[in-house]
Amino acid sequence: xxxxxxxxxxxxxxxxxxxxxxxxxxxxxxxxxxxxxxxxxxxxxxxxxxxxxxxxxxxxxxxxxxxxxxxxxxxxxxxxxxxxxxxxxxxxxxxxxxxxxxxxxxxxxxxxxxxxxxxxxxxxxxxxxxxxxxxxxxxxxxxxxxxxxxxxxxxxxxxxxxxxxxxxxxxxxxxxxxxxxxxxxxxxxxxxxxxxxxxxxxxxxxxxxxxxxxxxxxxxxxxxxxxxxxxxxxxxxxxxxxxxxxxxxxxxxxxxxxxxxxxxxxxxxxxxxxxxxxxxxxxxxxxxxxxxxxxxxxxxxxxxxxxxxxxxxxxxxxxxxxxxxxxxxxxxxxxxxxxxxxxxxxxxxxxxxxxxxxxxxxxxxxxxxxxxxxxxxxxxxxxxxxxxxxxxxxxxxxxxxxxxxxxxxxxxxxxxxxxxxxxxxxxxxxxxxxxxxxxxxxxxxxxxxxxxxxxxxxxxxxxxxxxxxxxxxxxxxxxxxxxxxxxxxxx
Ligand SMILES: [Zn+2]
Numbered sequence: 001x002x003x004x005x006x007x008x009x010x011x012x013x014x015x016x017x018x019x020x021x022x023x024x025x026x027x028x029x030x031x032x033x034x035x036x037x038x039x040x041x042x043x044x045x046x047x048x049x050x051x052x053x054x055x056x057x058x059x060x061x062x063x064x065x066x067x068x069x070x071x072x073x074x075x076x077x078x079x080x081x082x083x084x085x086x087x088x089x090x091x092x093x094x095x096x097x098x099x100x101x102x103x104x105x106x107x108x109x110x111x112x113x114x115x116x117x118x119x120x121x122x123x124x125x126x127x128x129x130x131x132x133x134x135x136x137x138x139x140x141x142x143x144x145x146x147x148x149x150x151x152x153x154x155x156x157x158x159x160x161x162x163x164x165x166x167x168x169x170x171x172x173x174x175x176x177x178x179x180x181x182x183x184x185x186x187x188x189x190x191x192x193x194x195x196x197x198x199x200x201x202x203x204x205x206x207x208x209x210x211x212x213x214x215x216x217x218x219x220x221x222x223x224x225x226x227x228x229x230x231x232x233x234x235x236x237x238x239x240x241x242x243x244x245x246x247x248x249x250x251x252x253x254x255x256x257x258x259x260x261x262x263x264x265x266x267x268x269x270x271x272x273x274x275x276x277x278x279x280x281x282x283x284x285x286x287x288x289x290x291x292x293x294x295x296x297x298x299x300x301x302x303x304x305x306x307x308x309x310x311x312x313x314x315x316x317x318x319x320x321x322x323x324x325x326x327x328x329x330x331x332x333x334x335x336x337x338x339x340x341x342x343x344x345x346x347x348x349x350x351x352x353x354x355x356x357x358x359x360x361x362x363x364x365x366x367x368x369x370x371x372x373x374x375x376x377x378x379x380x381x382x383x384x385x386x387x388x389x390x391x392x393x394x395x396x397x398x399x400x401x402x403x404x405x406x407x408x409x410x411x412x413x414x415x416x417x418x419x420x421x422x423x424x425x426x427x428x429x430x431x432x433x434x435x436x437x438x439x440x441x442x443x444x445x446x447x448x449x450x451x452x453x454x455x456x457x458x459x460x461x462x463x464x465x466x467x468x469x470x471x472x473x474x475x476x477x478x479x480x481x482x483x484x485x486x487x488x489x490x491x
Contacts, residue, residue, distance in 0.1 A: 002096070002103050002127055004291060010105060010129055012096075015078055017045075019094055019105045019129070027076070031107025032091035033057060033172060045075055047082055049090025049205060053172065056201055070121070072097070085109035086120030087271050088173030089202055093122070101126040104285060108133070110270070111277040112144055116176035116207065128287035133272040135292065135300025139253055141274040151178065151246065151267050152185040155224050158244035159187075164220050166237060168263065169248040171195040171228040173271045176202055176209070178226055178248055183210030190215055192227040192236070232262070250274065275300075309367070309374040316364035321433070321444070324361055325480040331375055332357075335382045342386035350469065352389050354454050356381040432482035440475030443468055 005011040009021030009028075018028040020037050028041040033053035043063040046054065051066050065075045069092070072081045078096060085091040087108040094105040104125035111120055134141075141147075151167065158165035169175045171194040179199065182189050189212045191199060196214045203209065213223065220240065231237055232245065247261040250270025257266035273281060278300060282290060292301045315323035335356060339349035359381050360374075367374060433441055446457045454472065458465040 133295035135296035
């Protein structure tokens with residue numbers, strides 16, 4: 001695999017190239033023109049639009065290799081393709097091919113369609129180096145349209161009260177996104193000088209906006225002011241006596257955002273991928289190795305690792321109901337399809353699937369990644385149970401090695417922190433279970449702690465089988481949500 005180092009920027013030592021280094025370097029890829037990504041390097045690989053924006057922000061001469069999107073190009077012996085990153089105008093991902101393998105570096109990126117950035121593209125890669133600014137589960141952003149509606153409503157309300165609405169957003173990218181959004185709402189934006197300058201560059205590239213004015217102190221009435229966040233403490237804003245100030249940022253999903261930014265409102269619009277899209281991106285790129293950068297990189301990396309088979313098996317073995325839900329989400333419908341094929345009847349297939357998941361749950365400590373995947377093991381269990389079911393043997397007639405989840409978890413004490421977090425998770429599960437409606441809790445406990453099949457639960461409670469299935473599905477779904485919250489809560 002291509003060697004990767006990190007020191008205030010990504011460095012590929014075998015290729016002698018830096019990716020978005022903070023400090024000036026002889027040879028670097030610059031993903032986009034945000035100020036934390038540009039420096040006076042000697043020689044750069046860059047997209048055309050980023051090159052143009054960069055020249056507006058950074059004086060000096062440098063050798064530029066300006067690459068078109070999507071076209072593999074040889075630069076100093078490297079085979080490089082730039083792909084749009086969807087973050088801001090011109091933002092690019094760096095795709096490197098060697099004889100042996102491939103590497104994709106995202107830079108800052110987002111998957112949601114933006115109005116002022118090229119639509120993102122991707123390629124499968126062996127190594128994925130990605131930014132994870134919002135790498136924690138609570139950072140799931142609402143749909144853009146909804147946020148825009150809220151921003152427009154905020155501006156209208158302020159104007160009706162005779163106040164000046166002020167929207168704070170970064171002058172490159174975010175501000176143009178807001179500008180486009182206001183266009184359809186018939187609001188008249190007035191741009192802070194730095195926003196104005198960047199917007200003019202966008203226009204030179206053929207991006208069209210609504211009508212807008214450049215900031216003039218005496219003409220703000222009836223307009224919507226768009227300023228960079230730093231302007232919030234400036235004289236320009238201070239001198240407005242009647243104003244409503246809103247911050248436009250992905251961080252607005254945090255409950256205390258308005259205090260943190262000292263504003264009247266905060267709206268979660270971001271030019272970065274949110275948590276759900278980060279996860280989705282890993283699935284799209286299908287990498288063998290993921291390296292994470294920025295924001296909640298360590299947390300996100302941990303979440304990714306939790307998705308691997310050995311970790312999922314370990315979580316199952318420790319009695320983590322959330323892990324069971326995860327396994328079910330991934331392979332439930334596949335397992336059901338296999339079971340139906342063997343037993344030929346959906347009611348019976350549901351029981352077979354239930355028993356197979358139960359077997360994997362109970363024997364998860366025996367999982368050995370060297371011998372095959374969790375999926376393969378689960379499907380083998382489904383097939384065996386389905387055949388047993390056809391031969392008329394019940395689940396309890398099979399001699400199965402049963403492991404007590406609690407004993408397994410405390411047995412391997414090599415990593416105390418892992419043990420502590422496991423026991424906390426178990427406590428969290430108990431708490432999550434206790435917050436379920438009693439009938440859902442009862443069904444889940446009978447299945448996973450009592451080892452009963454859905455048919456047996458139905459019989460023993462004298463409740464129709466369909467009702468039991470619904471309760472379990474609803475209960476597991478709720479457990480998953482509760483446990484996701486627990487994991488995400490700060491300390
Ligand atoms: Zn950026």
